[in-house]
Amino acid sequence: MAEFKPPHTNGNGHARADAHGSDNGHVHAHNGGNGHRRRVRHQIHHGLRRAVLRADTAVTLIETCGMSVTEAIERCNISSAYFYAMRAVRESGDTDLHDAVLRDETPLFPSAKRVKNAAAAIKAYRKCSLFEQGMVWLATGATTDAVTLLRSLTPDQLAELGQLLGTEWTWDLLISPVLSSKPATEPAVVTVQSNGNGSRKD
Numbered sequence: 001m002a003e004f005k006p007p008h009t010n011g012n013g014h015a016r017a018d019a020h021g022s023d024n025g026h027v028h029a030h031n032g033g034n035g036h037r038r039r040v041r042h043q044i045h046h047g048l049r050r051a052v053l054r055a056d057t058a059v060t061l062i063e064t065c066g067m068s069v070t071e072a073i074e075r076c077n078i079s080s081a082y083f084y085a086m087r088a089v090r091e092s093g094d095t096d097l098h099d100a101v102l103r104d105e106t107p108l109f110p111s112a113k114r115v116k117n118a119a120a121a122i123k124a125y126r127k128c129s130l131f132e133q134g135m136v137w138l139a140t141g142a143t144t145d146a147v148t149l150l151r152s153l154t155p156d157q158l159a160e161l162g163q164l165l166g167t168e169w170t171w172d173l174l175i176s177p178v179l180s181s182k183p184a185t186e187p188a189v190v191t192v193q194s195n196g197n198g199s200r201k202d
Helices: 050-065 069-076 080-091 095-102 108-126 130-140 146-152 155-165 167-181
Strands: none
Touching: 050 069, 050 080, 050 095, 069 080, 080 095, 080 108, 095 108, 155 167
């Protein structure tokens, strides 16, 4: 008759099984007393935080596939808070911030809170007609057109800008290219004609 071996105990009289479900003296899995093994879920995958990556995927599904917010959130198994935070980061247009959030170099929610107003303004501006964009320029002084921006600056602002850029930068990058692109002025040609009596007539 085979010898009966009692199961290992954990010191409190309760039997415990190893990680493979058998009692062979190998490493045992702690179950917290509820009879279930606990799985260790890594939050970082290939340098990217999983929850943030899923939120980023959800935003992509909406932008590229026309999926609804509800469906994208459900498919990616994230909360609405994660989704809206990631969307704010992406709509801010700050690609460096977006990359830092994905790599967990900066937390998602504080980053989203910092840029959410700018993201909302940028999104609204992109929907504006040219006339409405002009209204925004007049109200805020903001424009993506460098010429319009410079012409809207006050003399004091222009003077301060000149001091910050420096005369060498201004000359080399703004003035010199304009001068070199202009054709050289040809000297005036004087035509000398004779009036028939030996004298010259200019």
